[in-house]
Amino acid sequence: MLHAYLQFEALTDHEYKYSCPTCGDYPPVVIMGVHKHTASPLSENDIEKPPGNFKGEVNLEEFWESLSKEMISRGFVANGGHNPFAVPPSYHFWAPWIGKNTRHSDTVLNTEFEKVHSSKSASEILEMTLTEERLREELFKQKDDVIRSLCNECGVDSTGSRSDLLLRLSDEMKSRQTYDKIYSKIWSATGGWGVIMCPCGIVYSLKCNLRAESHQDFADLLLSWHHMPNVIIYDFAQALSKHINLRAPEELPISPFEGRLVEPTQDNTELAKCGQLKVSLPWLDEKTRGTESDPHGHPVTGSSDHYVLCDRFHEGSTEDGDVLRKLTLVPQLADKVNSEIAEQLFAQMKKNDYFLNMSLPSTHLFQMRNIIHHYNENKANKLSTRSTKSFGSNLLTEAVLGTF
Structure with missing residues (x-):
């Protein structure tokens, strides 16, 4: 088929x-x-x-x-x-x-x-293709299991709430090594x-x-x-x-x-x-x-x-x-x-x-x-179709006004 x-x-x-x-x-x-x-x-x-x-x-x-x-x-x-x-x-x-x-x-x-x-x-x-801000934006869109896995890979404490994990990763992202790991995981x-x-x-x-x-x-x-x-x-x-x-x-x-x-x-x-x-x-x-x-x-x-x-x-x-x-x-x-x-x-x-x-x-x-x-x-x-209807409506209005 x-x-x-x-x-x-x-x-x-x-x-x-x-x-x-x-x-x-x-x-x-x-x-x-x-x-x-x-x-x-x-x-x-x-x-x-x-x-x-x-x-x-x-x-x-x-x-x-x-x-x-x-x-x-x-x-x-x-x-x-x-x-x-x-x-x-x-x-x-x-x-x-x-x-x-x-x-x-x-x-x-x-x-x-x-x-x-x-x-x-x-x-x-990496610096040409992606800014840290953009990578962080993508990180915040990831599912919980991906975020927790990234914490483990980056040597970051993986316990706590989603917000805690994201905050830790964001802080660690200032390190080039962590940045590269996150990039390769969610973007490359x-x-x-x-x-x-x-x-x-x-x-x-x-x-x-x-x-x-x-x-x-x-x-x-x-x-x-x-x-x-x-x-x-x-x-x-x-x-x-x-x-x-x-x-x-x-x-x-x-x-x-x-x-x-x-x-x-x-x-x-x-x-x-x-x-x-x-x-x-x-x-x-x-x-x-x-x-x-x-x-x-x-x-x-x-x-x-x-x-x-x-x-x-x-x-x-x-x-x-x-x-x-x-x-x-x-x-x-x-x-x-x-x-x-x-x-x-x-x-x-x-x-x-x-x-x-x-x-x-x-x-x-x-x-x-x-x-x-x-x-x-x-x-x-x-x-x-929308333009035709609008144009036709305008013509009708002009014709009606022209009779007065």
Whole structure:
């Protein structure tokens, strides 16, 4: 049954456009998130190493065409037989999916090999991919038996309540040895999948990570877009901003103020903390035109500014420097953008976790693109219907008013 379904989907002429009827191909505002509960149980030895000259560029169309061929050919291979079209996991031939009109070309970025194959020391890699605050946040989500087991492994007293254990581990995390143990236990498994969505809830980019997710994965996606969004909403905004600018130091894509809304002065920080700072981005309501327009501006807004902001859930834990990244500082976004829309998608998709995790990596990836495709289509149809009804209602109102 599964092979028949996969063959059907592979032979169907899906467009996989991954685009919103309301926001178009280049949404100026995006929300990003990662679903960690869907991941193939791959060890480092299961993943083919990249050639020495690999620079992190993959032909997206070739990769997904190869996956389709594998799905089709399975029906012609005896059970347990060798499939000559099989696509094994590898760092150099493993691509995300980005809609044709959204990506800048068929060649997209996937630099996951740098997470493992790097000249940096292990501690430097850890510091790049994960902050202590983020690891602590993940630790607090773990089940009691995992927390107690970690205490035993780290030589920490494992008696007492959950709160006692978490407090002890948090204190011990300042030690590099303990930090590394906790990291390897709860984070360094294979990486789930990341999405970039518009505020309407349509998925524009999908990436199934081979290794633990980091801001590097989202940088790959954003740098593969034809037009980078003006506002990027992400849990760990500061890390993403710095990483993207380090990737393109001659351009500094995330600017002004490294993606903060205003210059990070003491006065601005204090005003933001007190709730007395508001930063208007008028081009979100109406495109900048005429003499004020920027030739390098976004096609929807006309602005070339790029901000990376924190979602509402993480606003309370922002440090002084990141208090200027709060979504609620922008009147055009504060009450209009649901920054938790990615989490809502993941909640809907939980029912798929078990069978996806039991699948081969190539099957997992192929099915995920189809699942999100059908989700997008249903979401887009609802948006179009709602817009049509609203437009028709406005026309009726205008006609009635015109008779008086």
